[in-house]
Amino acid sequence: MVDAVVSYVVKRLGDYLIQEAAFFRGIRSEVESLQKDLEWMNCFLKDAEEKQVDNPLIRQWVSDIRDIAFDCEDVLDEFMIKVRDEEIASDIVKGGEGQSSKRKRGLLPTFKKSVAKSSRKGKEKVTVYNIGKEIETLKKKLSVVSQRRQEYGLENINVKREGESPAFCRLKQLRKTNSFSFEENVVGYKDETGELLGKLLDDEPRRYVISIWGTGGLGKTTLAGKLYNNSAIIQKFSCSAWVSVSQDYNTQDLLGRIIKSFNSGNTPEKFERMSQDDMERHLHKSLQGCRYLVVVDDVWHKEAWASLKRAFPDNKNGSRVIITTRIKDVAERSDQRTHIHELRFLNQEESWQLFCEKAFCNFNIDEGLEKLGREMVEKCGGLPLAIVVLGSLLSTKKPQAWNLVRDNIWRHLRNDSIQITQLLALSFNDLPYQLKLCFLYLSNFPEDFEINTEKLIHLWVAEGYIPHDEEIMEDVAHNYLNELINRSLIQKGEIRFGMVGTCRVHDLLRDLAIQKAKELNLVQIYDEIRNSAHSSKVSCRRLAIYSGKNGTSCLQHCNPLLRSLLIFDLCGELPTYEQFIPTLCTRFRFLRVLEFEHRSLSQRCSLPKDIDKLIHLKYLRFEGALKIPKSILNLSNLETLHCHWGLLPDCNSLPTEIWKLKSLRHLIGRLVVPLRIDNMTNLQTLKNVRDNTWTKTNPETLVNLRELHLSVCYERGKFTFDSIAKLKSIQILTVSLLNVQFFPTLQPLSHCRYLRHLILNGKMEKLPGEMHVFLPNVESLLLNISQLVDDPMPILEKMLNLTELELGRFCYSGKKMVCTAKGFPRLEILTLHTKDLEEWQIEEGALPVLRGLKMEKHSQLKLPERLKSVLLPLR
CATH class of the missing domain: 3.40.50.300 (P-loop containing nucleotide triphosphate hydrolases)
Known part of the structure; x- marks a missing residue:
């Protein structure tokens, strides 16, 4: 596992040398040398933990390397904080001079400028000198650790097979x-x-x-x-x-x-x-x-x-x-x-039957034991191995002891069976190092939590887990997510537009992730309601707070080098922003990820003006009625900004000069106030923007915009799809008409060659007959429109690439629909909210690959047998 941490730090050193080259020009050779030393040391880590897991010398040696790797990251991050602080101080001097009157322009201002410049150069030299000394100290530590390998006879740990540890032999x-x-x-x-x-x-x-x-x-x-x-x-x-x-x-x-x-x-x-x-x-x-x-x-x-x-x-x-x-x-x-x-997970009744066969072989079931048993079986999530081990364990316990097992179910299962932990750990050990870190990051999320995959991908990117190369990082992250799903480490949740919208982790695998993350000193979890903290080490780099009125009090004892802070308001009992945010920006200046979820949207509070002290911040998400200071525009590394305001009339929105955040990739929120978003060339996601912003934007400058959610309500009669046709990278498009009568022609969308997913909310008199020509590559289509008179199926069935189709509640109020032969050749999921339908004629050869049909219950509507077999519940 430690090889994953070291590999990650090596990659971060390389990123710094590339992205911040100007700042590292005085110590480039030292950083490159440190990077090489870590790479060399990592060669000896690959199998060390696994092959010598019971050897305390190896465990200590591996732990020392992990700590040095973390120290390397800290030194460079701190260096960048000092550099930026000096830049700000310099800008203040310049700003003061710029405000001087013409009468003061002379020898004195020139002298001040000269002094400020020489002082700044001196500070830069001191800063570079200090980091040079710290890097030299780290290199000496690595050298000492390397010497210990020889002193304690650890030099052949990668190839040594004789005398392997009992734990490794058991694992083999x-x-x-x-x-x-x-x-x-x-x-x-x-x-x-x-x-x-x-x-x-x-x-x-x-x-x-x-x-x-x-x-x-x-x-x-x-x-x-x-x-x-x-x-x-x-x-x-x-x-x-x-x-x-x-x-x-x-x-x-x-x-x-x-x-x-x-x-x-x-x-x-x-x-x-x-x-x-x-x-x-x-x-x-x-x-x-x-x-x-x-x-x-x-x-x-x-x-x-x-x-x-x-x-x-x-x-x-x-x-x-x-x-x-x-x-x-x-x-x-x-x-x-x-x-x-x-192979699916067992359903509730199958799980209970399997449990009963194992648990109640020695005594009779009663009402109290059944209640306890069903509660524990539900925690097993339909995993037969967990149910078998649980049932076998409880069959040896007196009924009075069942409560103790329930309260610490996973610890009891791990202690009772080597299979429970080791068999699941096999899947983790087989992962490449990038996927190991992505999997361990899941330990941040609460038990049984439905994880939004878009959010998860943005977090992985912000944490630096996704490599910078020719591919777009979010695409690589999607591949990582699919790989973890395909390796059975993550379960699919809600499917949206043919993509995994949410995911979840089986409790046993989450417990494994927490255990491994704890060993790496990677994550700390605070849960006041359960009175638990999965790691008590103050040096943890990531903190997740789940609940409790004193939830943020643990921040007083946290590592100031904290990189990630996720606060989940699971029970609506967390304190207000004012109780912890004012000190956040000065105490935790290394933060890259900050998320605060608060259920009470009636709070009237503000982000602090010194939010720009968090110069490493890449991901910022908050909910509630916040006032946003202009200083947020100084967060030059910010990539994801997710802001959700309440409906208070005096609630401020984002500063209009949001375009100054050049690194921003994802802007998500209720963006009501007009914003300037021109020249945001890195922007990929723009959600819930109004046409009062869009009509004043040149879409040709948004060269990387892939997802747009647009509400049209102000410019009545002026909206057309011509502006969207200029988005050359658009893949997902949602357009909602609020105060506008009908959608204009869809013909301009034919220029959007990468458009795959389309949602239209509003009114439409009739579907254009050339819809299959306008939208040739669309794979998923949601028409939440109203007032269609004609049967939409003869037009929609010609869309050859359509795999998912949903017709909203008021889309079609007719009594009859017809799907002709060879219609919908690739449609897999069809959702119909039509209540008035009385006849649905489906010719032979239509809907050949349909595997899911969701629709309202119709007492008189007759469906072919092959469609009855694919009926799914409509939610």
Whole structure:
């Protein structure tokens, strides 16, 4: 894990050398040398923690490197604060001189200017000299740590295999075992078992792969075992084999174990001396003409099956392969012919049934135990492994002790079963360092919290977890998010416009993230209601406050080097802004992330004028009725500004010169007052802006704007889509008509070649027949419009790339809709809020890939059977 921290700091040093080159010109060589030393040291960290986890010397050595890495970041951040303070002091001197009258322009002002200039140069020299000394001290510390490796015999920790720690040996053994032992009576997954059994027994002669994927502990191996041991399977397949792959696999070893499995454990001695090629040829020859079934369990890399499949002939007789994996990419890329099955979490009743089988084998259930049991089962979130371990644990406890388990459920589960922590930790350990930090950041969020993915991405970017390269950082962050989802470490929440709008983390994985973040001294959590603080170390770099009237009192004891402060008002009991904000800007000057959520929008308070002291601030989000000082315009590094005001009439808005924030990438809020946003070339997101701002803006200067939410209410009759057509990068567009009668023509949007998601709120007399021409690339469309008389389906079904469509409540009040053959060729999700619909004619071939239909209940409306099977609840 520490290698993730060191790699992150090395990247930050490089960013400073590139982005702040002018300030580091006097010490560039020293910073580059420090960066190289850290890179070199990081080479020895890669496997040290894992292989020597029980060695106190290694733990201390790793901890020392982590602390030095943090110190490196602190030194450079502090240097930049001093440089900016000197610049401000210099500007004050200049400002005073600029206000002088003509009579004072002479020798005295010239002398003052000369003194100020020489004084400034002197301060710069002192600052550079001081940081040079601090860097030299850090390099000496690294040298001492390096010498300790030799003194204590730690120089070969990366390659040393002899005498590995018991913990590492246990972990290796765990990787080679099944991820979830077989159960004779498998609870749940009845439909899944039937579906997959049908795939295994169908008449398709070609060999193909069935990939079962899902998070660790979900029961993939159990389900595969149930299929493998089914009597119909045993009768159909003349030979079968099972092999567990794990992360550290060897192809030759796998082939040997498969041969052994096919031969029921009787392997001639000659096979022990075979090369990998010989084993492949032997297996391929022995399987000729056989109808075989092979289970390749716990696959972590797509290359694993690719390295084996040459040995398995396609006999065109119905042979099958089952692969289980935690990683979606492995499941999807296993073979050209693959059936992919994502294993779901157990539902409430299935979870309770599984729990009862384990927990109540020694005593009878009563009302009190059932209430406690159901409460704990719900916390398991449908994860079978957690439910099995919990039930088995409680079966050994007296009923009086169940309350104690409930109060500390995850600690009890970890102590009772090595599988609970270690199996989930396998997924974390397999992550590259960038994804490790992104996953650990999730520990900031409260339990069962629905995390807005847009917000999460902005936070990752602000924290510096996303690399600066050719790609846009937000796109890279999206890829990171999808990778964590595909690796079963994050669960999808709400899907918006074909994208993941919210996500959540299973409580066990959140507990794992908190544990790992605590080991790195990365995050501190304060929760007054639960009377808990997951880390009491004052040197933590990130603080999350969940609730309590004294929630912000812990700031008095916090590390002044705090980088991130997230305050969640979960119960509406947090103190007001005035109780902590005035001292925030002087005490925590290293902050990069500041978020304050307050449920009471009636507060009349202000951000402090010295907010500009937070020169490192990149992310600022607040809710409530705030007055914003003009000094906010001095936050030159600010990238995300999310401001949500109350409805108070005297509540101030942003300063109109918001364009001075040149680094701003995301501006989100209720932006009612006219703003100047010209020349904001880095702006990507502009949400809830009015046309009184938009009509005075030259859109051609917003070259990177990708998402726009625009309300048209002031310029009646003047709004057209011509201005939006000049946004060459626009991807997501929401336009709401408030005091305007009808939408103008959509034809100008045909120039927006990257427009993928469109929302229209207002009135529209009729849909243009050329809508598929105007919007050829739109993938999701929400029409929250009114007064359409004609059936919209004949026009909308021609939009060939449309995958998601929603028609609002008053969009169409007609009695009949028709979807013609070949209509909506790619539509996957359709949402209809129409109550008056009496007849829906769907021709053969229409809606061929629809997998979700949400609509109002219609007592008389008859749907084809294939549409009934995809009905989803309308929320």
